[in-house]
Amino acid sequence: MTLQDVKEKFKELYSKYWLEVVDExxxxxFFQSRxxxxxxxxxxxxxxxxxxxTRKSSYIHEPFETCLCSKDHFEQMITSGNRYGTFLNMRRGQKITFGNHETDSYYVEISEASLDYKNYLxxxxxxxxxxxxxxxxxxxxGRAxxxxxxxxxxxxxxxxxxxxxxETSPQKLAEKxxxxxxxxxxxxxxxxxIALVLEEEFPHRQPIGDDFKYEDHDFGSELPLPRSSVNRDVARFYQRGMVVEDSINQFLSYYQVLEYYFLSVSDEELYRKLTTIYNDPGFKSSPKHLDKVIQSTLNHKRESDETEMLRLVxxxxxxxxxxVEFIGAYEDHLGEKLFTKKRKxxxxxxxxxxxTGHVIGNVSKRVKLIRNALVHSSDRYNRNENFVPTRQAELExxxxxxLVKLLAEKVIISTAQ
Structure with a gap:
């Protein structure tokens, strides 16, 4: 590449956006803004x-799009993970170092991106x-x-x-x-x-659900009085889901609204089965009939795992x-088959x-699967993959x-007195 090639590249790519070439x-x-x-x-x-x-070919853009790596240099974008605690506020030229570059065989530095990193990207x-x-x-x-x-x-x-x-290759250096x-x-x-987070991808301007409204209630500044009394405990779980910014805590807060009713709804199902037995005109207090009561109770205990309880709620x-309507609207908003396409x-x-007949069971299994992955980090809990809080995983x-927010809302409204 020659200097003229660089000039042509600058003119072409900067002119695509906000700047226009006015002299050279x-x-x-020389560029001019609008x-x-x-x-x-x-x-x-x-x-x-x-x-x-001249040295661009020695770098790879792996293992993440925010990385720059060669056989002897590794660099990755990093941001502060603290929303409410100590925030890392560094000016140009400031740095945090780990180790001593004069005495240690290697050292680590947090600072402004290197010139090669900036030019590469x-x-x-x-x-x-x-x-x-x-x-x-x-x-x-007026500061330019x-x-x-x-x-x-x-x-x-x-x-x-x-x-x-x-290392012998950029890949090996990246791994180490x-x-x-x-x-x-x-x-x-x-x-x-200070919590610092490695960025694995650049922020993309794509819908992720935050701005999705299934039912857009536009009452302006005048809202209706409540027609019923909601359960104060579950309403507080819901409110917590609304105020936290972390997606994991949001999910778990809305899930707690559903979980609140696990035992009561499960017991109602048992009462219904027992009532059916007792209301049978042929029921007698004999071992044969009492065995049905005992068996129903035992079966209830065996069948009442949390996924089944969630399904009942x-x-x-x-x-x-x-x-069905929500899933269709939400997938249209995202532009992908998030729920209805089979995936791991x-x-x-x-x-x-x-x-008909599959939606509620499928939704229950999915919500419970995610809840378990978020709550259980032990590698001995099961042989499934565990959730690791990377930025990409949190985005997913x-x-x-x-979905779980909608379920919580419907349950709160349905259980209001």
Whole structure:
């Protein structure tokens, strides 16, 4: 690649978005925003990118799209996981280090992304949009300097870097580096009270369920008075699900609304069976008839696992038609067959068949499968896959929340007095 090739690439890719080429010289390009602000791609920036192109082939973009890895360098995007606690707020030039680069065989550093990382991902759509957002923000505040070039505003997230190691392949270095990084993340949490999270993919602007409304009740600022009294205990579980931002706690809070009624609904089913026996005109207090009572009770205890209890609660309080309608609308919103396409979750195949008599049972199994995976982390609990709280895994759980939220709402309304 030549300098002219770099110039053509800059002009083509930056012009696709917010900037327009208005002038250029041998080693400079001047862009203008729609608002009339001029910014340049300087000689230093263009040549820096050209220099990077000579070694770009030594890097791989694995094992995650947020990684940059070669035989002797590993770097991955990192963000703060603390929403309410201590937040990692680092300015340009600041860093957190693990180990000593002068005395240790390797060390780890958290700091602004390296120049190679920024150049490798400079024209990634997410990076481009963040870069342009930074330019807009500074222009809007009157802080942008026309002498600064685009390179100054290129998005530079925090990354964690493993330095000093060398392996025979980038893949082997990545594997070793990730093991080291997990220990470093624990140390910074334990010693400084800061939770840091490895990003495994760039944020994508796609629907994940947060903005989905199955029933859009538009009452403005005037709401109706309650027509009935809801159970205060279950309402508080529901409210907790509404206020927490973590998708796992959301799911479990809504699930607790359903779980609250497990025993009462299960016992009602037993009472119904026993009443049928007692109401039989031929019933007598003889061993033959009493055995039926005993057997029904014993069978009830054996059959009353939590999945069956959940099914009974849903069957009693939620309409199958409502579930079918909700699933159709939600899958349309997501643009994918989240529920109705057979797929593997936590070691089990799951699918919700939208046919009469199958919906409630399928929904119950799916919700219970997810609940167990979130609650049980022991590798001895069962032989299924366990849930590990990565960002991608949490995103998948977030997609499941609207279903269990709907179930909780229907149960609260149905049980109101």
């Amino acid at each position: 010289h041998e080693d400079e390009i 608002g009339g602000f001029t910014i340049k791609a300087s000689s230093d920036d263009l040549r820096s990118y050209l220099d990077f192109e 400079r024209f990634n759509e997410y990076f481009l949009m963040r870069t342009l957002d930074r330019i807009r923000m500074n222009v809007g505040r 300097d026309q002498d600064r070039d685009i390179g100054f505003y290129v998005y530079a997230p925090l990354t964690i870097k493993v330095c000093g190691l060398s 580096s990730l093991e080291i990084i997990e220990g470093c993340l624990f140390n910074v949490s334990y010693l400084k009270g 849903i069957a009693k309080h939620v309409s199958e038609d409502d579930l 979750m936590f070691g089990e195949l799951t699918e919700i068949r939208l046919t 759980i977030r997609k499941e929340v609207p």
